[in-house]
Structures are given as C-alpha cells and as structure tokens.
Amino acid sequence: MGTLWFWIVALMLIAYVILDGFDLGVGIVYLLVAKTERERRDALRAIGPVWDGNEVWLLASGGTLFFAFPLLYASAFSGFYLPLMIVLWLLILRGISIELRGHSHVPLLRTFFDGLFSVSSTFLTIFFGAALANVIRGVPIGSDGYFFLPLWTNWRVGPHPGILDWYTVIGAVLALLAVALHGSLYLALKTEGDLEQRAFNQARRLWPAMLTVTLLSLPATVLARPNSLQNYRTHPMAFLAPVVVIASLAIVFIALRKSAALIALMGSCFYLAAMLAGAAAGLFPALLPSVGNEGHDVTISRALAGPHTLRVGLVWWSLGILLAFMYFSIVYWLFRGKASQQEEGYGH
Amino acid sequence: MDALTLHRIHFAFTITYHYLFPQLTMGLALLIVVLKTLSLKSGKAHYDVSARFWAKIFAVNFLLGVVTGIPMEFQFGTNWSEFSRRTGGVIGMPIAMEGIFSFFLESAFLGLFLFGEKRLSRWGHWAAAFLVFLGSWISGFFIIVANAWMQHPVAYQLLPNGVFEVSSFWALMLNPWAWLEYAHNMSGAVITGAFVMSSVGALYLLQRRDEECGRTFLKLGVIVGFLSCAAQIFPTGDLHGKYMAKHQPAAIAGMEGLFHSEKGAPLVVMGQPDFEAEKIDNPLAVNKVLSFLIYGTTAAEVEGLDQIPRDQWPSTLPLLFYSYHIMAGLGTYFVALMALAAWLLWRGKLYESRWILWPILLSFPLPYIANTAGWMCAEIGRQPWLVYGLIRTSEGYSKHIGAGTSLFTLLGFLGMYSLLSILWIVLLYNFIQEGPQAPDHHASGQSVTAA
Numbered sequence: 001m002g003t004l005w006f007w008i009v010a011l012m013l014i015a016y017v018i019l020d021g022f023d024l025g026v027g028i029v030y031l032l033v034a035k036t037e038r039e040r041r042d043a044l045r046a047i048g049p050v051w052d053g054n055e056v057w058l059l060a061s062g063g064t065l066f067f068a069f070p071l072l073y074a075s076a077f078s079g080f081y082l083p084l085m086i087v088l089w090l091l092i093l094r095g096i097s098i099e100l101r102g103h104s105h106v107p108l109l110r111t112f113f114d115g116l117f118s119v120s121s122t123f124l125t126i127f128f129g130a131a132l133a134n135v136i137r138g139v140p141i142g143s144d145g146y147f148f149l150p151l152w153t154n155w156r157v158g159p160h161p162g163i164l165d166w167y168t169v170i171g172a173v174l175a176l177l178a179v180a181l182h183g184s185l186y187l188a189l190k191t192e193g194d195l196e197q198r199a200f201n202q203a204r205r206l207w208p209a210m211l212t213v214t215l216l217s218l219p220a221t222v223l224a225r226p227n228s229l230q231n232y233r234t235h236p237m238a239f240l241a242p243v244v245v246i247a248s249l250a251i252v253f254i255a256l257r258k259s260a261a262l263i264a265l266m267g268s269c270f271y272l273a274a275m276l277a278g279a280a281a282g283l284f285p286a287l288l289p290s291v292g293n294e295g296h297d298v299t300i301s302r303a304l305a306g307p308h309t310l311r312v313g314l315v316w317w318s319l320g321i322l323l324a325f326m327y328f329s330i331v332y333w334l335f336r337g338k339a340s341q342q343e344e345g346y347g348h
Numbered sequence: 349m350d351a352l353t354l355h356r357i358h359f360a361f362t363i364t365y366h367y368l369f370p371q372l373t374m375g376l377a378l379l380i381v382v383l384k385t386l387s388l389k390s391g392k393a394h395y396d397v398s399a400r401f402w403a404k405i406f407a408v409n410f411l412l413g414v415v416t417g418i419p420m421e422f423q424f425g426t427n428w429s430e431f432s433r434r435t436g437g438v439i440g441m442p443i444a445m446e447g448i449f450s451f452f453l454e455s456a457f458l459g460l461f462l463f464g465e466k467r468l469s470r471w472g473h474w475a476a477a478f479l480v481f482l483g484s485w486i487s488g489f490f491i492i493v494a495n496a497w498m499q500h501p502v503a504y505q506l507l508p509n510g511v512f513e514v515s516s517f518w519a520l521m522l523n524p525w526a527w528l529e530y531a532h533n534m535s536g537a538v539i540t541g542a543f544v545m546s547s548v549g550a551l552y553l554l555q556r557r558d559e560e561c562g563r564t565f566l567k568l569g570v571i572v573g574f575l576s577c578a579a580q581i582f583p584t585g586d587l588h589g590k591y592m593a594k595h596q597p598a599a600i601a602g603m604e605g606l607f608h609s610e611k612g613a614p615l616v617v618m619g620q621p622d623f624e625a626e627k628i629d630n631p632l633a634v635n636k637v638l639s640f641l642i643y644g645t646t647a648a649e650v651e652g653l654d655q656i657p658r659d660q661w662p663s664t665l666p667l668l669f670y671s672y673h674i675m676a677g678l679g680t681y682f683v684a685l686m687a688l689a690a691w692l693l694w695r696g697k698l699y700e701s702r703w704i705l706w707p708i709l710l711s712f713p714l715p716y717i718a719n720t721a722g723w724m725c726a727e728i729g730r731q732p733w734l735v736y737g738l739i740r741t742s743e744g745y746s747k748h749i750g751a752g753t754s755l756f757t758l759l760g761f762l763g764m765y766s767l768l769s770i771l772w773i774v775l776l777y778n779f780i781q782e783g784p785q786a787p788d789h790h791a792s793g794q795s796v797t798a799a
Contacts, residue, residue, distance in 0.1 A: 088418060095411055312514065
C-alpha cells in the first residue's frame with residue numbers, strides 16, 4: 001500500500017511538472033521571444049485557458065501527500081518554511097500578472113505585468129529545482145522527524161546544509177533550462193510567425209546547455225549523495241530512467257532540426273518524466289532522506305497514514321483522477337491548434 | 349509575542365483575507381447560473397450581457413481566491429506541522445478530495461466559461477457555468493467537512509503512534525455538524541453575492557444609467573437576497589446554534605456572555621462583557637429568550653461559563669462575544685432590509701424608491717463583515733481546542749518555526765495582500781464604471797493591433 005501511494009504521489013508531481021512546466025517555461029522565455037504587443041498576447045493566450053488547471057496538480061499532489069503521508073507533509077513543509085513562503089508569494093504574483101494584464105488599459109502597466117510574469121516564473125522554477133535537489137541530497141532530520149533549514153549556510157553539502165548549496169544550485173539551473181526549453185517548445189507549437197520562429201530558435205539555443213547540465217547532474221548527484229545508486233544496483237530496471245532521458249534528449253534534438261514542435265514537446269515531456277521518475281527510484285523507500293543523523297530518514301513506513309484511510313482513499317482517488325483526465329481532455333481538445341487563430345472573448 | 353500567538357495570527361489573517369473572495373464567488377456562481385438560465389428560457393439579450401458582466405467580476409475574485417487559497421493548504425504543513433502530522437490521516441482526506449474533485453472541475457470549466465462562449469453552443473456555455481458553480485460549492489463542502497471534524501470530531505480512531513485515522517468514510521462525510529455548518533455557510537455566501545449584485549443594480553438606477561441591466565441585478569439580488577437572509581436565520585442558523593449548544597456549551601456561553609447557569613436565561617442583545625467581574629455592562633437583555641431559542645421552552649436551564657473549568661474557556665472571550673453579536677445583529681438588519689425591498693419589488697415600486705436604493709447600495713460591505721464575524725465565532729468558540737476535546741491549539745503549531753520567522757512571513761503576507769487589495773479596488777471600480785455594455789478589451793485591443 002505504501003509503495004503504491006509513493007508512486008501515486010510521484011506520478012501526480014510528474015504530471016504537475018509536465019503541465020505547469022510548459023506555462024512556467026513560457027514565462028521564462030516570454031520577454032526573450034515575444035516582442036510585440038500582439039505576440040505577447042498570443043503567448044498569454046496559448047496558456048490562458050489552461051495554466052490555472054495545470055497549477056491545480058500542485059494543490060492536488062499537496063493534498064494527496066498530506067493525507068497519505070502526514071509526517072512527510074508536516075516535516076517537509078515546516079522544514080522548508082522560508083522557501084515555501086517565497087514560492088507562495090511568487091505564485092500569487094504570477095497568477096495576478098497573467099490575469100490582470102488583460103484588464104490593464106495603460107501600456108506601462110502591461111509592461112509591468114509582463115516583467116512580473118517573467119520574473120516570477122523564473123524564480124518559481126529555480127525554487128522548485130532547488131527544492132527537488134534538497135530532497136535528493138537529504139536534510140538534517142532530528143529524532144522527532146522535524147528539521148529547519150536556513151536559506152544558505154556555507155554552500156557545501158554535508159551535515160549542515162542550507163537550501164542553497166553547490167548541488168542544489170545545479171538542480172535549480174537544470175530545472176530552469178529544462179522548463180525554459182519545455183515552454184519554448186509549447187510556444188512553438190501553439191503560435192505562428194515570428195514568435196514561432198523565435199521560440200524554435202530559443203529551444204535550439206537551450207538544448208546544448210540542457211544536455212551539458214543534465215550530464216553534469218549525474219556525477220554531482222552521486223557526489224552529493226553517495227548511496228543514491230543503491231536502488232539502481234539492486235533493481236537494474238531503474239536504469240530505464242537514464243536511458244529514456246538520453247533517448248528523449250535525442251528526440252528533442254532531431255525534432256528541433258525538422259521544426260516538428262509536437263514531437264519535440266513530447267520528447268521534452270518524456271525527458272522531465274524520466275528525470276523525476278529516476279530521482280524517485282533513487283529515493284525509494286525514503287521520502288525524505290536524512291543527512292548527518294543516520295536512521296532519521298522519513299520513510300514510507302514511518303510516514304504512512306492509517307490503513308483504512310488509505311483503502312478508502314484509493315477508491316475515490318481513482319474515480320477523481322479519471323474525472324480529471326476527462327476534464328483535461330475536453331479543455332485541451334477544445335483549445336487545440338494555434339492559439340492566435342482562435343477567436344476568443346465573450347459573445348456569440 | 350510568542351510563537352503560538354504569531355502562528356495563530358498568521359493563519360487567522362490569511363484565512364480571513366482569503367475568505368473575502370470565495371464567499372462572493374460561491375454566491376455569484378449561483379446567480380450567474382440563474383442569469384444564464386433566464387437567458388436560455390427568454391432569449392433576451394440583456395441576460396447574456398448581465399452574465400458576461402458578472403463573469404468578469406467573478407473571474408477576478410476567483411483568481412484572488414485561488415492565489416490566496418494556496419497558502420491555506422500550505423500553512424497546515426508549514427505553521428501547524430504537529431497538527432498536520434497527527435490529523436493528516438483524517439482532515440487530509442477532505443483537503444485532497446477538494447483538490448481532486450473540485451479544483452480540477454472548476455479550473456477546467458472556468459476556462460471554458462470565460463474563453464469559450466463563441467466555441468460552445470448556448471447549452472454548452474450554460475453547462476460550463478453550471479459546472480463552475482458545482483465545483484465551487486463542492487470545494488466549500490470539503491473544506492467544511494475538514495473544519496467540522498475539528499469542531500466536532502467523529503469517525504476517527506487513534507493509532508498507536510499517536511496519529512488519527514478515519515474509521516468510517518461515510519460517517520466523516522455525513523458528520524451532522526458539517527451539514528449544518530455547510531448550509532449556514534453557503535447561505536451566507538449567497539447573501540454576499542446577492543448584496544453585491546443588488547448594490548451594483550442600485551448604483552446604476554441611482555445614476556440613471558444601464559437601467560435595464562440595473563433592474564435585472566436589483567430584482568435578482570433582492571429575491572435571492574431575501575430568501576438567503578431568511579434561510580440564514582431559520583432554519584440554518586437556528587439548527588446550527590442548537591447543535592452547538594449541545595456539543596460546545598462553552599462556545600455558546602461565551603457567545604451569549606452567560607456567566608452563570610440560569611433557568612429562563614435572557615438574550616443579551618447588546619452590552620460589554622466584563623470577564624473579571626463576570627458580568628455584562630450596560631446590558632440590553634430580553635428575558636427568557638435564550639432558553640427558548642436553544643431548547644424551545646422559556647423555562648429550560650442554559651449552561652453558563654461557571655459550569656465549565658476555567659482552562660476550557662474560549663481564550664479570547666470578548667472577541668467571541670462581539671463576533672457573535674455583530675453577526676447576529678447584521679443578520680437581523682439584512683432580513684429587514686431585504687424584506688422591505690422584496691415587498692416594494694412585489695408592489696412594483698422598488699426601482700423608483702430612491703430612499704431604499706441608497707441603503708441597498710451602501711450595504712454591500714456588511715455581508716463580508718457578517719460572514720467574517722460568523723467564522724470568527726466558530727473558530728474562537730472552539731478554543732482552546734484545535735480539534736475539539738482532542739488536541740489543544742498550543743500543541744498543534746510548528747515548534748521548529750520561531751516567533752521571528754513567523755512574524756517575518758506574516759509581514760510578507762500583509763504587504764502582499766495590501767497590493768492585492770489595491771488591485772482589487774481599482775479593477776472592480778473600473779468594471780463597474782464601464783458597465784455591462786463595455787466592449788471586451790481583449791477583442792477591441794486585438795483589432796487595434798491587427799489594423
């Protein structure tokens with residue numbers, strides 16, 4: 001049961017990264033590729049009907065984590081207190097900048113919201129990348145299952161790490177590059193003309209950087225967390241993840257040369273999914289590994305909610321996710337195609 | 349201030365601010381469905397124009413509800429980690445169900461409702477509006493189930509490691525407290541929606557502009573407002589109060605300022621409680637009414653604070669007393685105002701009676717105050733418990749987050765929400781000034797750049 005819920009939460013987070021990833025990515029490259037008022041409106045229109053739904057995956061994964069692994073929720077959320085609060089403020093700023101830009105008559109105000117949208121998307125991605133790297137590296141968990149991390153200490157991994165050290169900065173940079181590429185590909189798929197071309201070019205520039213940092217991140221992970229390959233040794237199936245990562249990078253490269261946006265975007269989805277699944281496979285059965293204090297890991301068995309809660313949960317979760325897939329299919333189907341060709345607004 | 353107090357203020361401030369938005373959107377969602385239904389039935393264009401106008405206002409408030417709502421879910425873990433660890437197996441369930449059953453539904457169909465009117469048939473667009481309404485009301489239900497479990501824990505068992513889990517899913521969902529609280533709360537949300545709508549209607553009629561839409565807003569707002577204001581007192585408020593008296597006598601005694609148990613207890617309409625001297629200053633009391641309201645007979649004995657150990661008294665009693673009296677006082681005013689307006693509407697005089705349009709215009713902030721006061725009543729009344737009778741508030745907060753850190757983020761939220769308030773006022777003012785006939789900015793802006 002615990003293993004099942006571990007992968008359920010992991011899958012929901014992967015869905016979140018893939019879906020919200022492209023609209024965060026649009027935000028990161030927004031100022032670089034969308035130059036005119038028309039292009040900016042097209043870029044926003046491409047994510048307009050879906051970004052809020054994408055963000056719901058974060059809330060739904062959070063809620064699922066809360067009820068399936070209460071100790072993990074309590075420990076991780078209080079331990080990462082400051083970065084999470086900053087994430088909340090960034091989510092607020094990003095949400096209002098997307099929606100309120102369209103209601104602004106004053107060009108200067110629109111420029112302000114453009115900047116806010118791009119900056120908040122960029123920092124959110126950086127924080128998410130660093131957060132994931134923190135989970136992989138481990139945190140100094142006490143015997144009561146709690147910890148509290150400052151934003152930075154001496155920038156080294158080890159018994160007294162901060163949220164930011166050399167390893168988590170690599171994680172942050174990798175997230176930034178991967179999500180920026182993901183967003184560029186989505187823009188290339190959903191827009192046309194100069195904007196589409198610039199999005200393609202941006203993706204082509206990002207690809208080599210992403211390849212480099214991806215390759216760098218593998219030895220860095222082994223350095224930061226020496227036993228991270230343990231599961232890979234006992235379950236060679238796990239090596240499927242890095243294989244898919246490399247294959248997807250190749251697909252993105254080839255599709256970019258042929259300007260096939262949809263295939264490149266699919267490749268990028270598989271890349272993100274395989275990176276995250278590979279990280280999850282390395283963690284299992286820990287949910288949050290401990291550094292400095294051996295044996296204090298927050299593990300599945302330690303954090304798991306009661307058996308009845310989980311059995312009932314499985315019933316409604318399956319039903320609910322089925323419905324969610326249905327809604328998402330309807331929305332993405334109705335808003336398929338290039339965003340700039342679509343009529344929009346009110347009225348018949 | 350100590351860490352516990354700061355964590356409490358942190359949550360109280362962010363939740364109070366957050367709930368300013370859902371109370372309007374849940375109420376408006378219902379009213380928009382009514383407008384869309386009227387448009388389908390009558391085919392009259394001004395119903396669609398009205399629905400589009402309120403959809404714009406809905407969208408901005410919904411967005412602010414979303415961005416201020418995410419911190420609420422996070423804060424269970426960040427500021428109340430010990431509470432989350434012990435009760436996540438119970439209240440985590442409705443919280444997760446809210447995300448999965450309601451937020452997905454709402455977000456998907458809100459996009460369709462706002463951006464898809466041209467792409468959907470008339471019935472399809474009605475269905476999108478209805479599903480947004482359904483999603484927002486389901487969301488309210490799950491949050492109330494979580495809160496009701498804290499007020500009146502049912503269907504749980506304690507596991508050996510000190511954490512709670514659900515023992516019966518249906519008993520958790522059918523917690524009587526949850527259904528009473530839900531009915532009272534949703535009727536309160538409809539009051540906010542109806543007052544805001546009738547207030548804008550009254551403004552247009554007083555300004556002699558957009559009068560067709562103005563009359564529609566006023567008519568719908570007054571009819572729905574009257575029904576929901578009546579339902580707020582009877583049966584929802586009445587039943588909720590009686591159930592509360594049975595299960596949280598300390599809260600009722602604090603709300604009413606009843607220091608000593610009494611047969612034929614009076615209802616204190618106004619007064620200032622003095623908790624040191626255990627009496628009410630300047631009381632304006634009606635004899636025996638409290639006994640009658642709770643037990644249906646004027647002779648019944650009502651339990652006072654003297655029956656309750658001092659360490660189980662709600663910790664901020666004066667605030668509890670005032671919250672309750674503000675809520676109940678405003679609720680009475682709402683019924684009076686809306687009954688009068690409904691009578692004038694029935695006699696065909698409402699639109700010309702400027703003397704009543706003024707109070708309708710000016711009353712729109714009051715339901716926000718009444719709803720906030722009602723929630724303060726519920727939450728302060730529950731003190732000193734976090735989960736009634738099971739976990740004290742002082743046991744639930746994050747022990748590793750110091751007072752300084754909590755103050756830092758509280759100040760951050762104060763600043764952030766000040767910004768949101770300014771944007772909200774500017775936007776809403778603009779929407780209302782432009783009126784329902786204003787052209788759509790997206791569309792007009794686009795044609796400018798295309799040319």
